[in-house]
Amino acid sequence: MYVRQAGARLTLLYSHGNAADLGQMFELFVELSAHLNVNLMGYDYSGYGQSSGKPSEQNTYADIETVYRCLVETYGASEENIILYGQSVGSGPTLDLASRLPRLRAAVLHSPILSGLRVMYPVKHTYWFDIYKNIDKIPLVRCPVLVIHGTADEVVDCSHGRALWELAKxxxxxxxVKGGNHCNLELYPEYIKHLKKFVGAIEKSPPLYDESPQSSGPSDNNTQTDPEGTEDSKKSTDCREKTRPSIDHRQSTDSREKPRGSTDRRDKNRKSVDQPRASVDQPDRPRKSVDRFGGVMKSVRYIDCFRVTTASGS
Incomplete structure (x- = not known):
């Protein structure tokens, strides 16, 4: 859904929360476009609203990139005049795309999450099966980042927003927002007031220009020149690989300890011992259940509540 604002120079690409769709967000989009004087593009994730496909982390990344390319190729928007806006779970695809756009104008994180797993558990390390690893991607974002979070958020604690803001370059x-919870920040006068101030400051500031020749679209994170951010990301994503040697080591130990001339009965017993290992030797099986919104996003069932009101202007 594209809302055009006459005379607007900036375009807001909005990624909504989990328990919402374009039908619920329409009035808010119109209000934001008018009050901020920006064009606004909203979209539904795969499997949401009238969108086909199935909800998954990877599909949301593909969704936002497709919408971004539509803005550039169909509506004539340029990378340096686009602001990405991610609410709650929408902070995941927002930061994923922002980390790959070197000339992006700005990004807004509204009640964002550090990662899917961190919503449920206060883990200190990023595991391979976690989703929306925003904590690892925000150091790669080069544009100005605004974080908005309610201090009384009982769904995604305000510490998520504070930590992401601290990690922003x-x-x-x-x-x-003092007293604000997860689903009502738009009702506070300071919300739209602060957003207008932010957009005004972004309009007055010069856009970022990337020195590399390739800057027309999303790039691979592996091409980032920031060694510190890249190394942090590698440490987290390599966790799954570290578990493999332990499985292979156990297999080699079993074959080494097998005595020569063992009886058929011992071989039969060994088969019964080896049977449970079949579930261990398939690391991809748990990932399917985690990558789906129905898995780890069971937590997102309480991450986002349905929006029943729209923003009030000021």
């Missing part, structure tokens, strides 16, 4: 003055 280019920080803009954050908005911690």
């Amino acid at each position: 280019v920080k803009y003055e954050p908005l911690w």
